[in-house]
Amino acid sequence: xxxxxxxxxxxxxxxxxxxxxxxxxxxxxxxxxxxxxxxxxxxxxxxxxxxxxxxxxxxxxxxxxxxxxxxxxxxxxxxxxxxxxxxxxxxxxxxxxxxxxxxxxxxxxxxxxxxxxxxxxxxxxxxxxxxxxxxxxxxxxxxxxxxxxxxxxxxxxxxxxxxxxxxxxxxxxxxxxxxxxxxxxxxxxxxxxxxxxxxxxxxxxxxxxxxxxxxxxxxxxxxxxxxxxxxxxxxxxxxxxxxxxxxxxxxxxxxxxxxxxxxxxxxxxxxxxxxxxxxxxxxxxxxxxxxxxxxxxxxxxxxxxxxxxxxxxxxxxxxxxxxxxxxxxxxxxxx
Numbered sequence: 586x587x588x589x590x591x592x593x594x595x596x597x598x599x600x601x602x603x604x605x606x607x608x609x610x611x612x613x614x615x616x617x618x619x620x621x622x623x624x625x626x627x628x629x630x631x632x633x634x635x636x637x638x639x640x641x642x643x644x645x646x647x648x649x650x651x652x653x654x655x656x657x658x659x660x661x662x663x664x665x666x667x668x669x670x671x672x673x674x675x676x677x678x679x680x681x682x683x684x685x686x687x688x689x690x691x692x693x694x695x696x697x698x699x700x701x702x703x704x705x706x707x708x709x710x711x712x713x714x715x716x717x718x719x720x721x722x723x724x725x726x727x728x729x730x731x732x733x734x735x736x737x738x739x740x741x742x743x744x745x746x747x748x749x750x751x752x753x754x755x756x757x758x759x760x761x762x763x764x765x766x767x768x769x770x771x772x773x774x775x776x777x778x779x780x781x782x783x784x785x786x787x788x789x790x791x792x793x794x795x796x797x798x799x800x801x802x803x804x805x806x807x808x809x810x811x812x813x814x815x816x817x818x819x820x821x822x823x824x825x826x827x828x829x830x831x832x833x834x835x836x837x838x839x840x841x842x843x844x845x846x847x848x849x850x851x852x853x854x855x856x857x858x859x860x861x862x863x864x865x866x867x868x869x870x871x872x873x874x875x876x877x878x879x880x881x882x883x884x885x886x887x888x889x890x891x892x893x894x895x896x897x898x899x900x901x902x903x904x905x906x907x908x909x910x911x912x913x914x915x916x917x918x919x920x
Contacts, residue, residue, distance in 0.1 A: 657882060
């Protein structure tokens, strides 16, 4: 894999909705090639392969991990399986892009990072928000001091549901609940701008199965900054975000993790609207994170500066603390 435009060969592990969205974007990228897909059943893998014109379909994960024609594997299973699936691929010598939440807990995340270092492989959480050009522009403005010192961050992500008890979002065995599936976005947004919080206070409403139906948390930093984050699988929220500083504010009215615009407010000035470039593709495009993975691989690096592993681990520690406070624990978790 050499040269600025060398084609990167992808394998896709799992065949659900997010895997299909990623495959659809990859097949439109001239410098990407999807060469294999794996599922727990051969029938599912073959159907997915036929849908996207993928030459090889495996009915087990190990065969994909062992395929030496695959440069990097996109792990798109439920997060309860990320540790096993991503670990298998890393140990077999594949590079890995792993969906979020990265793992069930920080211990599993640290184990994957250690495996990547041991085998000298690339590893990245698929936090597509961090790779979005407009989110990157927002972070640049904040880092440049456009709104002064950050004082507060607000972000929410909720789905109306209702989800039946049989749904994966209600299933403890699949890492169900609002926090890991949706709350990872507002937490990651706050930590993108402020880093790991020094203190956390959280409350939640739990289901009969013991997963969180909605969770709210107040994160605080030694600088005096605060972040209010909320997630829900029992009510559709505005999915908005706001960052307030000592000299201004940035508002993302809807879809903060894949914005089509945001507004910068500064005292004594007219509001400035920053819009997504239409050439960047649809707002829900996953191409930006795929392009970042391929850029880093061509550079023979093992980590992305846009989605650094230390940041991923910090988010997982925050999610662990929130879960400890709200009383959500998954089957098989130890330590």
